[in-house]
Amino acid sequence: MTLQGMSVKELNKDMLLAFYEQLWRIRLFEGQVQRLAARGEVPGFPHLSTGQEAVAVGVCAHLREDDYLFSGHRAHGHVLAKGSDPYAVFAEIIGRQDGVCRGRGGSMHLVDVAHGVLGATGVVAGNVSLAAGAAWAAQVRGESRLAVVFFGDGATGAGVFHETLNLASLWQLPLLLVCENNGMAEFTSREEHSNVAKVSAFAVPYDIPAQTIDGNDVLAVYEAAREAIEAIRASGAPRLLECMTYRMAGHYVGDAQHYRSKEELAAMKQKDPIDRLRRHLVKQGVSDNELEAVAARVKTELDAVVDRARRAPRPDPATVLEDVYSTAFAMAQRA
Amino acid sequence: MLRIRRFEEQCIQLAESKQFSGHYHVYIGQEATAVSVCNALGPEDFVFSTWRNHGHLLARGAAPDRMMAEIFGKATGYAGGKSGTLHMAVGELGVPATSALVGGNLPLATGAALACKRRGSGVSVCFHGDAALEEGAFYEAMILAAVWKVPALFVCENNSIPPAQRKRGQFTSSTLPAAQLADVPQSLQIRTEIVDGADADQLAESFERLVGEVRRGGGPRFVEVRCTRWPGSFPLWPELPDGPWQIAWAFDGKPDRADLALWLEQSDPLTLYVRKLIAAGAVTRSQLEAMDARAKEEMAGAARYAIDSPFPAPDQAYRHVWA
Amino acid sequence: MKISFAEGVAKAIQESLAANPRVLLIGGGIMGLNTAARALLDPVLRDFASRIMVTPISELGLAGAGVGAALAGDRPLVDLSTGSFIFQAFAQVANEAANIHYMTGGQTSVPVTFYSLAGRRGGGAAQHSHATQALLGQVPGLQVLTPGGAEDAYGLLKWALLESRNPSVYLSHPLLFDETAEWIPHDPFLPVGKARIRREGRDVSLIASSIMVPRALAAAETLQRQHGISAEVVDLRTIIPLDRDTVLQSAAKTGRAVIADECHHSYGVAAEIAATLAEKGLASLKAVRRVTMPDVPIPFSAPLEAEITVTAEKIVAGALDAVRAA
Numbered sequence: 001m002t003l004q005g006m007s008v009k010e011l012n013k014d015m016l017l018a019f020y021e022q023l024w025r026i027r028l029f030e031g032q033v034q035r036l037a038a039r040g041e042v043p044g045f046p047h048l049s050t051g052q053e054a055v056a057v058g059v060c061a062h063l064r065e066d067d068y069l070f071s072g073h074r075a076h077g078h079v080l081a082k083g084s085d086p087y088a089v090f091a092e093i094i095g096r097q098d099g100v101c102r103g104r105g106g107s108m109h110l111v112d113v114a115h116g117v118l119g120a121t122g123v124v125a126g127n128v129s130l131a132a133g134a135a136w137a138a139q140v141r142g143e144s145r146l147a148v149v150f151f152g153d154g155a156t157g158a159g160v161f162h163e164t165l166n167l168a169s170l171w172q173l174p175l176l177l178v179c180e181n182n183g184m185a186e187f188t189s190r191e192e193h194s195n196v197a198k199v200s201a202f203a204v205p206y207d208i209p210a211q212t213i214d215g216n217d218v219l220a221v222y223e224a225a226r227e228a229i230e231a232i233r234a235s236g237a238p239r240l241l242e243c244m245t246y247r248m249a250g251h252y253v254g255d256a257q258h259y260r261s262k263e264e265l266a267a268m269k270q271k272d273p274i275d276r277l278r279r280h281l282v283k284q285g286v287s288d289n290e291l292e293a294v295a296a297r298v299k300t301e302l303d304a305v306v307d308r309a310r311r312a313p314r315p316d317p318a319t320v321l322e323d324v325y326s327t328a329f330a331m332a333q334r335a
Numbered sequence: 336m337l338r339i340r341r342f343e344e345q346c347i348q349l350a351e352s353k354q355f356s357g358h359y360h361v362y363i364g365q366e367a368t369a370v371s372v373c374n375a376l377g378p379e380d381f382v383f384s385t386w387r388n389h390g391h392l393l394a395r396g397a398a399p400d401r402m403m404a405e406i407f408g409k410a411t412g413y414a415g416g417k418s419g420t421l422h423m424a425v426g427e428l429g430v431p432a433t434s435a436l437v438g439g440n441l442p443l444a445t446g447a448a449l450a451c452k453r454r455g456s457g458v459s460v461c462f463h464g465d466a467a468l469e470e471g472a473f474y475e476a477m478i479l480a481a482v483w484k485v486p487a488l489f490v491c492e493n494n495s496i497p498p499a500q501r502k503r504g505q506f507t508s509s510t511l512p513a514a515q516l517a518d519v520p521q522s523l524q525i526r527t528e529i530v531d532g533a534d535a536d537q538l539a540e541s542f543e544r545l546v547g548e549v550r551r552g553g554g555p556r557f558v559e560v561r562c563t564r565w566p567g568s569f570p571l572w573p574e575l576p577d578g579p580w581q582i583a584w585a586f587d588g589k590p591d592r593a594d595l596a597l598w599l600e601q602s603d604p605l606t607l608y609v610r611k612l613i614a615a616g617a618v619t620r621s622q623l624e625a626m627d628a629r630a631k632e633e634m635a636g637a638a639r640y641a642i643d644s645p646f647p648a649p650d651q652a653y654r655h656v657w658a
Numbered sequence: 659m660k661i662s663f664a665e666g667v668a669k670a671i672q673e674s675l676a677a678n679p680r681v682l683l684i685g686g687g688i689m690g691l692n693t694a695a696r697a698l699l700d701p702v703l704r705d706f707a708s709r710i711m712v713t714p715i716s717e718l719g720l721a722g723a724g725v726g727a728a729l730a731g732d733r734p735l736v737d738l739s740t741g742s743f744i745f746q747a748f749a750q751v752a753n754e755a756a757n758i759h760y761m762t763g764g765q766t767s768v769p770v771t772f773y774s775l776a777g778r779r780g781g782g783a784a785q786h787s788h789a790t791q792a793l794l795g796q797v798p799g800l801q802v803l804t805p806g807g808a809e810d811a812y813g814l815l816k817w818a819l820l821e822s823r824n825p826s827v828y829l830s831h832p833l834l835f836d837e838t839a840e841w842i843p844h845d846p847f848l849p850v851g852k853a854r855i856r857r858e859g860r861d862v863s864l865i866a867s868s869i870m871v872p873r874a875l876a877a878a879e880t881l882q883r884q885h886g887i888s889a890e891v892v893d894l895r896t897i898i899p900l901d902r903d904t905v906l907q908s909a910a911k912t913g914r915a916v917i918a919d920e921c922h923h924s925y926g927v928a929a930e931i932a933a934t935l936a937e938k939g940l941a942s943l944k945a946v947r948r949v950t951m952p953d954v955p956i957p958f959s960a961p962l963e964a965e966i967t968v969t970a971e972k973i974v975a976g977a978l979d980a981v982r983a984a
Contacts, residue, residue, distance in 0.1 A: 043960050044781025095781075095959030106783045106958030122785040123743065124715045157478060157714025158746070159471015166469060169512040185715050187687065193714035195481045195524045205518035315957075317965035324954050381730055414763030422757075426765030431729040432758045439754060442722020449711070449723060450730035453682070459730070472749070475719025483711060655760045656799055658767035658823035 005230070008223040016281055017294060019057055019218055023274045024298045026053040026077040029086060030249070032306045033076065033093055033107075037253040041310070043095050046107040049077035051216075051248030054273035055180050056081035058221025059148060059241070062229045068118045068138070068147040070131040073108040074180075074247075075120035078150050084112040087305045096312040103315040104323065118147075124185075125151060125158035128177070132164045135175040139236060146174040146232050154185025156199050168238040169206035175238040176228055177208075180215060182247040187259050203240045215243025216273040219280070246271060336366035336535070336605045337627060339390045341634040342399055344579045346389070346406065349638055350572070355407045359420040361573050362390030364565040365492055367604035369394035371538035372460060372490060375546035379457040381447045382430045383440040386421045387492075391462055397425045399633060400640035409644035416647045417655065438463070438470030441489070445476045448485035448555070458486040458549050465493040465559075468519050469510055477523050480555040487555040488545060491516060492532065494562040498601040501531050501561040520557040532562035533601070535608040563602035566594045582623050585609040659842075663805070664695035664835035666812030671735065672702040674819035675709060678733060681819050684720050685713040685737035689775060690832050713737075721747035721772065725755045725825070728770040733819060741776025741829065742788040755825035756799035771818040772827045777869055777920055778956060778967060779832040787956035789920040791867070791897045792927050794827050801826040801850075802897035806871025808839035810854070810895055813847045822850075831869045853901035855908070859890030862977045863908040863915045865931055867894040870918040870968065877918075877973035885974075887981055897927055902934050909935055910942045914980040916949060918973045923950040944984030949976040 006015075030048040037046060049056065052074070060081035063069065071078040079089055084100065092099025093107045100112045108122035118134055121127045131149030138145050155161050156179070168175045179199045183190045190197065200210035209231070213224045221243060228239040246268040250257045257265070278291055343361035350359065362369065365387075373394035376382070384391040392402060397413070405412025406420045413425050421435040431447070434440040444461030451457035467473050468491070480487045493506065493516060500506055505514045513519050517527035530541050538560070545556050567574040577590040585606050589596045599606045612618045661669065668691060674681045686703050703710055713720055717738055724736035738744050744751060751772060759767045778787045794802045801824055805811040811834070818826045848854055856871065857878050866874035871893045878889035892908050894901065909915040915935055919928035928948040935946055949972050957963055 042781075043958065043963075044779075044783060044786075092958075095962075097959075099959075101958070103959030103962060104783075104957040106781065109783055109785065109958070122783065123746070126785075154715045157475065157716040157719075159473070159475045159716065159718055161471075162474040163469065163471045166511060170510065188712060188714075192712045193482060194478065196478075196522070201522050205513040205522050207512055207514075314961045315959045317961045320957060320962045320965045321952060321954055383726075412763070414761060414765065417763040418761045422761040424762045424765060426762060431766040432725075432754070432762060432768075434754055436749060436753060439722075439749065442719045442750060443726035443729065443754065445719070446723035446726020446728070446734075447730035448726075449682075450727040450732045453709070453732065457730075459726070472718050472722065475714075475716035476722065478714060479716065479719050479723055482714070655762075655764040658759050658764070658769075 005226070007226065008219050013284060013286060016277070016284070017286065017290070020277055020281060020291065021294050021298055022057045022081060023053045023218065023277060024295050025086065025302070026056065026080055027274060028298055028302050029080060029090070030076060032090070032302055034249065034253055036094065036306070041094060042253070044106055045252035045254060046093060047074040047252045048249040049074050051268065051272065052180055052182065052245045053077050054218035054221050055178065055215045055243045055245055058218045059178055059225040061222055062225055063116070063148060064145065066116055067145045068116050068131065068134045070118055070127040070134070070147065070149040071120040072124065072127055072151055072155070073120070073122045074152065075110050075150070076107070079110045079112060079117050079120065082117055083115045084117060086302065087309060088112070090305055091309040091312050094309055095314065096309060097315045098312045125155035125161045127151065128155065128161050128164045132168050132173055132175055135168070135173040136171060139174055144233060146176060146229065148176045148178060150178045150180060152185065153179060153181040153183065153190055153199055156202060157185065157193065162202065165203060165206045165208060169208050172237045174232050174236045176232055177238065177240040179240065179242045180245050181242050182245050184247055184251070186251050199242045200240060208238050208240050210240035210242065212242040212244065215245035216271045216276060218273055218277050336370055336608065338630045338633065339366040339369065339393050340580055340605055341630045342393060342637065343389060344575060345403070345634045345638050347573055347575050354642060357419060358571050359406065360387040362387055363567065363573070364603060365494060365532060365562050366390055367535040367538050367608065368490065368492055368532055368560045368562070371535065371542045372546070374539065375542050376458070376460065378429065380429055381444070381451070381457065381459045383444045383447070383459070383461045384430065384433050385440060385463060386435040388423050388433050389420070392423060392425060392430060395425070395428050395430055397428055399637035403637040403641035404644045407641040407644070408646065409641055410647040410651070411640070411644040415651060438467045438472035441467060441472050441476035444487055444489070445480045445485060448480060448487035449483055452485045458488060458546060460488045460490060462490050462492060465491060465495060465508065465516060466510070467491065468516060474523070477520055477525055477555070477557070481523055481525050484554045486549045486552065488549045489520070489555065489557045491557065491559045492562055493559050494564050496561040496563055498563050501533060501563060501602070506561070516559045517557065525555055525557050527557045527559065529559045529561065532560040533604045533607055535604050536611070563598065565598050565603065566592065580605065582620070582627055585613065586620065660838045661808050661812065661841045662692065662694065662835065663808045663811040663837045664691045665698055666808040666841070667691065667815060667830060668695040668698035670812045670815035670819065672698060674816055675702060675706045678820055680731065680733045682709040682711065682727070682732055682734050683737065684711045684724050684734050686710045687737055687739060688773065689739055690835060692835055695835070717743050717746035718750060721750035722754065724770040724772070725750055725758070725768055728768045729758070729766055733769050735771045735773055735819060737773045739775060740786050741774045741790050742786050744772070744774050744790055744827070751827065752797045752800065756797045759824065760799055767823050768825045769823055770825045771822070772825070774827055774829050775832055776829045777831040777833065778963070780963070781958065781960070782956065783958040784955040789951070791829055792921040792925060795897045795927060795930065799824070800898060803828045804868040804897055805895065806866065806868050806893040808837055809841050812841065814850065814895065817847065817850055829868060833869050837872055850896055851899040851901055852895070853904040854893040854895055855890065855904070856893045857889070857891040859888040859912065861888045861912055861914065862980055863890045863892055863912045864973060864977065865892045865894065865905055865915060865917040867897065867919070867927065869920055873968065873970040874918050874973055876970035877977065880970065880974050881977055885978065887977065889977060900930070905931060905934065906939045909939050913942055913944045914984070915943065916947045916973065916976045916980050918949045918968055920951060920968055922953045923948065924953050926950055945980040947976045947980045949973050
């Protein structure tokens with residue numbers, strides 16, 4: 001669903017309910033990942049976007065299928081919001097053949113070219129310059145698509161982030177940089193490792209217009225992203241959107257978050273983006289029944305997805321040497 | 336400044352007559368910066384330089400003969416011929432390592448500054464160029480220096496400035512969109528200054544003050560020193576249009592080439608400073624000539640030393656892998 | 659007393675910080691330690707808080723800062739976290755730290771230790787699973803430490819932090835943390851550059867390092883019990899410096915060498931050992947086999963990853979093949 005160009009005031013009840021449904025889809029999806037991980041069914045360490053759903057939903061509402069999306073290790077929400085099939089994404093996370101990467105990538109390396117998801121990479125800030133490259137390619141080819149890259153505030157300590165700001169500005173790339181500033185870089189809070197509180201400040205020397213907004217208000221995200229994306233499509237110049245949000249789960253599943261206080265964790269719950277939209281919808285006259293029906297429908301949908309994914313076959317070990325190179329002949333050597 | 340100028344001219348002449356091989360970089364036109372900074376430093380301080388290191392090393396007290404020997408790759412060079420000009424370092428003078436990678440020395444300088452902070456003495460100076468701001472290492476090193484609040488002074492010698500912009504105005508780079516280079520470290524919450532690289536007095540005053548601030552625990556500083564390239568400056572092989580600098584040019588003499596004459600008038604820290612001293616009556620022409628004779632003799636001696644020194648024995652290639 | 663690999667790491671850091679004020683930690687996350695090790699380390703991180711730098715995610719900047727601090731007289735441990743992230747820092751590790759002593763003609767040295775949690779961890783996928791020892795082995799001037807047991811986890815790290823004069827990459831391993839070994843206080847430390855014979859044998863030499871050590875030991879046990887084959891296990895301990903003499907002696911004794919290595923097959927540590935045996939040990943050698951990871955990026959899905967992992971079973975198979983060959 002894309003609502004390209006509609007301002008937030010023009011959104012009707014059904015459209016808002018659709019946002020609500022999307023937020024729930026991500027929330028429950030992540031809940032399922034967490035549940036299965038606790039049972040040992042998810043290899044590795046998935047990183048959940050619980051609490052950060054509004055950023056994905058608000059931004060992706062304006063993206064076309066052919067716009068490029070890049071994300072990082074915390075990508076599930078972005079990929080779902082971009083339109084990837086939840087079954088294929090979940091199957092990938094649990095390493096099944098039907099996964100978007102045939103089980104080869106896993107949670108941190110989700111790619112779904114059909115939906116424009118060109119890359120989620122597991123190295124912090126690794127994706128930012130990739131997105132600039134994709135934007136550049138689109139520009140060179142004279143296309144009207146843009147590239148969006150999601151990254152966290154922790155990524156702004158990396159030199160490549162700044163190199164990319166420079167390139168995006170110099171080359172005037174159609175690139176939207178979306179920073180989910182959740183104040184945490186792995187296990188270190190922003191105050192501890194940075195003397196610059198707001199990521200928007202980094203964009204100033206490069207004349208990249210930047211905005212800092214409440215990332216837990218999906219309508220605020222929607223509106224700010226609309227303005228930024230329209231500007232990029234019109235002018236082909238980069239923009240940065242900093243969305244202040246909270247990582248409600250740990251850095252990865254299994255992270256007990258001893259480094260955060262109970263008070264902090266409790267305060268976060270107050271700002272839950274789903275609750276915020278629900279309150280707004282109630283004020284617009286949506287009934288509790290309607291809201292519960294949405295949540296129930298999504299739950300049923302995802303239960304079926306998870307069930308099907310769990311029964312899906314695992315990849316055949318004999319295929320392990322495929323896809324190292326993109327040519328037909330086999331170069332990988334068995335030990 | 337004069338010693339640096341004469342040393343660099345020797346390099347060019349020796350390279351042109353093929354006395355040593357490999358490409359090299361000279362500091363002509365930037366001498367005042369090295370001298371101003373290093374005059375404010377003491378033995379406990381660290382200096383990090385780049386491939387354009389001759390001026391910094393001389394200002395720090397390195398011996399021209401051992402430097403020249405190193406440029407020639409001789410056994411008597413500071414590194415026994417292992418570094419050549421590109422990585423020339425003098426550990427005992429607080430120049431512990433010299434990176435030839437753009438942006439390579441910035442994190443080193445932050446680290447040394449950290450060590451200085453921990454021991455309670457010393458500052459760490461990092462000379463680099465404008466291109467370093469294009470490297471991710473610049474940001475990482477600066478952010479760390481700011482967060483750790485270490486005594487680091489980043490001296491950015493921006494040698495691409497047209498004369499009109501040196502004292503004021505924006506600097507338009509084709510590789511960095513910032514209006515001022517200093518805008519970049521400012522966005523990282525680091526205090527910055529812009530100084531005219533042709534004004535020796537301003538440089539001296541500024542660095543005396545800045546080194547003091549850094550030394551007193553004020554955290555890192557970034558200084559953009561704006562310099563204008565001289566006409567002989569070419570990327571690989573510098574030249575001396577109209578030969579070595581002449582004292583006469585500080586008086587009423589002029590070089591034949593108009594572009595050089597203009598550069599001397601507008602942008603050469605050496606010429607401008609000599610003229611200032613003369614105008615103030617602080618030095619006479621004959622004093623200058625005596626100084627110059629000494630400098631020329633010293634650098635000619637350095638050249639002879641380098642030429643006469645032996646190359647290292649081949650088996651020296653295996654030494655110094657491990658400390 | 660028995661200590662775990664993780665406790666060895668924590669103990670080494672604790673004792674080094676206490677022993678020398680020049681030791682500092684750039685980043686103190688030291689990810690993946692078990693509870694007992696964290697119980698050892700966390701109080702230390704508090705007690706020495708002024709010498710522990712909290713860090714942003716800036717591997718290049720931090721690595722370089724570590725080099726710079728070492729140049730200025732400190733002895734830092736730079737926590738580069740997951741082994742694959744060393745690539746972010748590579749310019750400083752390989753092109754600065756390793757080169758400086760040489761290219762200054764011996765004037766300055768860089769006693770920095772890069773802590774790297776490398777190797778296949780299970781489910782880490784392509785970007786978190788690198789075994790970097792062969793890549794790093796190609797960098798003259800860099801010491802590459804690959805402890806294969808708890809006593810060496812402790813001893814090598816402590817040596818790097820307190821005694822080494824040169825830059826080191828200390829390759830910790832996420833799957834080794836729970837391995838235990840007997841640790842005797844004041845026991846003389848086996849010098850760096852000497853391999854450790856973990857098990858004596860007559861019929862085949864299993865050459866291993868890091869995570870391959872416990873797997874080679876398990877393989878040796880199986881070979882003895884099920885096949886009556888007596889396998890010697892050589893723990894290299896360090897890739898640079900490499901103890902070629904011990905390897906050659908063992909291979910001369912048994913006549914067969916099976917090298918187990920978590921690096922990729924081509925251009926790996928096993929390739930280097932095999933070449934050494936070919937150059938200097940041919941006279942008494944009947945067979946050489948490498949048991950390695952194939953040349954593929956590490957896949958995520960469990961059966962795919964299992965397919966390429968170097969297990970004790972595969973080492974057994976390699977040894978049987980070597981024994982049957984000659």
